[in-house]
Amino acid sequence: MTEIAFIGLGTMGCPMAERLIRAGHTLRLNRVKEASSHLIALGGRAEASAALAAEGAEVVILMLPDTPDVEQVLFGAGGVASGLSRGALVIDMSSIDPVATREFAKRVREQGGHYLDAPVSGGEIGAKGGTLSIMVGGEAEQFNRALPLFEILGKNINLIGENGAGQVAKVANQIIVALTIEGVSEALLLAQRAGVAPDKVRQALLGGFAQSRILEVHGQRIIDKSFAPGFAIRLHRKDLNLAANAARALQLDLPNTTATLKMMDDAVTQGNGDRDHSALFLTLEAKSAQDAAQGST
Structure with a gap:
């Protein structure tokens, strides 16, 4: 004890x-x-x-x-x-x-x-x-x-x-998780816009090379529109800011991390900061709807 x-x-x-x-x-x-x-x-x-x-x-x-x-x-x-x-x-x-x-x-x-x-x-x-x-x-x-x-x-x-190495590994983890959530969101948004059932697309993808824990868990959250926080967007945004700061210090270009961080900034601005990070889907969905509206005018 x-x-x-x-x-x-x-x-x-x-x-x-x-x-x-x-x-x-x-x-x-x-x-x-x-x-x-x-x-x-x-x-x-x-x-x-x-x-x-x-x-x-x-x-x-x-x-x-x-x-x-x-x-x-x-x-x-x-x-x-x-x-x-x-x-x-x-x-x-x-x-x-x-x-x-x-x-x-x-x-x-x-x-x-x-x-x-x-x-x-x-x-x-x-x-x-x-x-x-x-x-x-x-x-x-x-x-x-x-x-x-x-x-x-x-x-x-x-x-x-040594000390600090665990935090570096976590920053790397958060990059992968954020970019995968963004990718899953794009895939399911494409299915939705094309008139194909996102739940059936997700089920099919779970049996192939695209299978991941994020597609399994967060893909279902996206389909259910269930965004009670397991891990809030505002906290994940904090972690991506750590990644961006580290990249600047190391003179690295992390373009997709930067783009996903911008989406998380937009999500917080839209009032979704305390929702689960899978709610990044809502930001993509809103942008898609805005782009569609502008394209029809």
Whole structure:
């Protein structure tokens, strides 16, 4: 049994924390809200600050929206750093900037702690089912220390390299996911406009080389027009901005990433930022309708 501080109980963090509690670990929780209050009934303990949650914890797990949130929770007033025990392991499972990650790891090590960046892929479904892909950056010794916890949360668990490497892998993952959602959206929009049943097209494609988890899950979401967020567009847009920033720093041209990021900007402007990232389809659909209207005038 491990004493764990868990901070960040949103769409992903809440089911992840629940899995750790049900596996027998002691969780000290910060930022408990109504949607995560059931974790207290399961045995979690609410703490008023990140510092109090971290005091005496062997492991601190973060699952937060963005780079500034991680920095504030770690090093701000009442943050983890002010309560961190010597030798404790900080595991940041958020998706944030790789450069900032390396700096955060350095600061934690200077305080006598250890640090892994371990962003995840698999969405809410993976978080609930314990089937997340976990991409880890850090020392092998600390990876092995954390592995029993990772195995509760995920199935495809890989040590990629030093601190920051996990975040680079996650950025690469988010490029592939975003571009595949965009491609699936275009394909189903084509079928719809051509008067062919999108559900039958999807079913046919699932048996061929175009088969993918995104076509399976998000293709069905698109057909059903069911866009309750498993992973919100605004969060995926944040990740593509990380990709764009990294590309600029490395003097890389990522044209399709740039184009899909623009579509996500449009989706947020259209009020769809809190919908699932499969709702990118709606942006393409709206643009198609606009183009058709302009072409008929």
